[in-house]
Amino acid sequence: xxxxxxxxxxxxxxxxxxxxxxxxxxxxxxxxxxxxxxxxxxxxxxxxxxxxxxxxxxxxxxxxxxxxxxxxxxxxxxxxxxxxxxxxxxxxxxxxxxxxxxxxxxxxxxxxxxxxxxxxxxxxxxxxxxxxxxxxxxxxxxxxxxxxxxxxxxxxxxxxxxxxxxxxxxxxxxxxxxxxxxxxxxxxxxxxxxxxxxxxxxxxxxxxxxxxxxxxxxxxxxxxxxxxxx
Amino acid sequence: xxxxxxxxxxxxxxxxxxxxxxxxxxxxxxxxxxxxxxxxxxxxxxxxxxxxxxxxxxxxxxxxxxxxxxxxxxxxxxxxxxxxxxxxxxxxxxxxxxxxxxxxxxxxxxxxxxxxxxxxxxxxxxxxxxxxxxxxxxxxxxxxxxxxxxxxxxxxxxxxxxxxxxxxxxxxxxxxxxxxxxxxxxxxxxxxxxxxxxxxxxxxxxxxxxxxxxxxxxxxxxxxxxxxxx
DNA sequence: CGAATGCAAGAGCGGTGCTCTCGTTTCGGT
DNA sequence: ACCGAAACGAGAGCACCGCTCTTGCATTCG
Numbered sequence: 001x002x003x004x005x006x007x008x009x010x011x012x013x014x015x016x017x018x019x020x021x022x023x024x025x026x027x028x029x030x031x032x033x034x035x036x037x038x039x040x041x042x043x044x045x046x047x048x049x050x051x052x053x054x055x056x057x058x059x060x061x062x063x064x065x066x067x068x069x070x071x072x073x074x075x076x077x078x079x080x081x082x083x084x085x086x087x088x089x090x091x092x093x094x095x096x097x098x099x100x101x102x103x104x105x106x107x108x109x110x111x112x113x114x115x116x117x118x119x120x121x122x123x124x125x126x127x128x129x130x131x132x133x134x135x136x137x138x139x140x141x142x143x144x145x146x147x148x149x150x151x152x153x154x155x156x157x158x159x160x161x162x163x164x165x166x167x168x169x170x171x172x173x174x175x176x177x178x179x180x181x182x183x184x185x186x187x188x189x190x191x192x193x194x195x196x197x198x199x200x201x202x203x204x205x206x207x208x209x210x211x212x213x214x215x216x217x218x219x220x221x222x223x224x225x226x227x228x229x230x
Numbered sequence: 231x232x233x234x235x236x237x238x239x240x241x242x243x244x245x246x247x248x249x250x251x252x253x254x255x256x257x258x259x260x261x262x263x264x265x266x267x268x269x270x271x272x273x274x275x276x277x278x279x280x281x282x283x284x285x286x287x288x289x290x291x292x293x294x295x296x297x298x299x300x301x302x303x304x305x306x307x308x309x310x311x312x313x314x315x316x317x318x319x320x321x322x323x324x325x326x327x328x329x330x331x332x333x334x335x336x337x338x339x340x341x342x343x344x345x346x347x348x349x350x351x352x353x354x355x356x357x358x359x360x361x362x363x364x365x366x367x368x369x370x371x372x373x374x375x376x377x378x379x380x381x382x383x384x385x386x387x388x389x390x391x392x393x394x395x396x397x398x399x400x401x402x403x404x405x406x407x408x409x410x411x412x413x414x415x416x417x418x419x420x421x422x423x424x425x426x427x428x429x430x431x432x433x434x435x436x437x438x439x440x441x442x443x444x445x446x447x448x449x450x451x452x453x454x455x456x457x458x459x460x
Numbered sequence: 461c462g463a464a465t466g467c468a469a470g471a472g473c474g475g476t477g478c479t480c481t482c483g484t485t486t487c488g489g490t
Numbered sequence: 491a492c493c494g495a496a497a498c499g500a501g502a503g504c505a506c507c508g509c510t511c512t513t514g515c516a517t518t519c520g
Contacts, residue, residue, distance in 0.1 A: 047469045
């Protein structure tokens, strides 16, 4: 990420940003499958072939939007977190913060957590951005554990072989054991899943007050992770 | 679903089935976004325009595959269920049955529970087929409740206004209250979500033994729904 | 100043969903 | 037995897509 020196480099950086912005706008309107490189080019008044100077393929453009969205949802989670509050309040606040972003950016949310494009595997660079949201949840539980307010593990035991050693290493400075790690994975999965259900219409005619049901889900999952809900 | 009388009607029914079968085959190979009406027509040796006599649009064809897949996953759940076994065994068996179908039909699974096509809303006819799998889970809990082996509700309370009255009516002959209904919705959501994570690669480098982690998830969710796991 | 590079534009390829027309076949009622 | 209506298959065509290649112009660098 060096600063552009020449005028050409500056222009290139600006145009790249413009393309990305236009693509993001169109993504928000027509979704990922409807996003067309040609229409992005049209919006910017350039030939479609010119866009390929900046993004090698449509998938590359989508990957850039993917990273951007991962960072946004991670930032939404981090911004909603007040490290000085009680763990239960923090937990609910972060869940609500993520929901707020998801409701305001449903196409981006679908891009992040929906059906992956068949021939497409998310490049490794997305890993760090993708981790910000789950890590925010993990920090809350870690703080509660450090403060000694974490309840004993409820529910059945988890096979220690089910979770990778890498995962335990990543979370090692938070001193999580296998059980706590597995429950955190499930909490992260739950947050993503319940929002997917709400956004994709799977809860129509099932839940009446989506916000209330979401809060219920958040409290449930927080209690499952040892936080003092109820 | 009347029996075909004339030769024309018989031919029409057969061709419709052939188109559907070819489409299903291609869906399994290239996924929903890669499924092209033209290539289906090519496979059957007919003009692409002829297919439109049988399916008004690509979305219509996809809807037919959607209903077919919903019924298959529902049948997989029902077939895995042995009503004479203990509720805990039934619960785990159904979860595993659904996982088996999902692993063997990942593109169909993605079609059912992945990102919905932007302009597309699932027609109402899919509702009955879509309900078979969740209802199988509900029956197990209902039987356990009837047998008096259901544990008291764990976790935080649910706002009674969160769940629709319709939902309670549907499950009324099982005599579920709001809490039990909400937990069942979450169990159904969990089953779909954890399989989505496994199939879409969100658990790579996180879980080591996917089957073991899935079983852990099933037991966890079963215990949350009052079944006697652990 | 000249060479090398970056760049935008256009044409073109093969693919898509979908529509319209045209000639043929089949069916139902008289 | 006939005749009109309906169903049907095939083909051409429209507008769009991702992507590539070539061409000519502008900028940068030695």
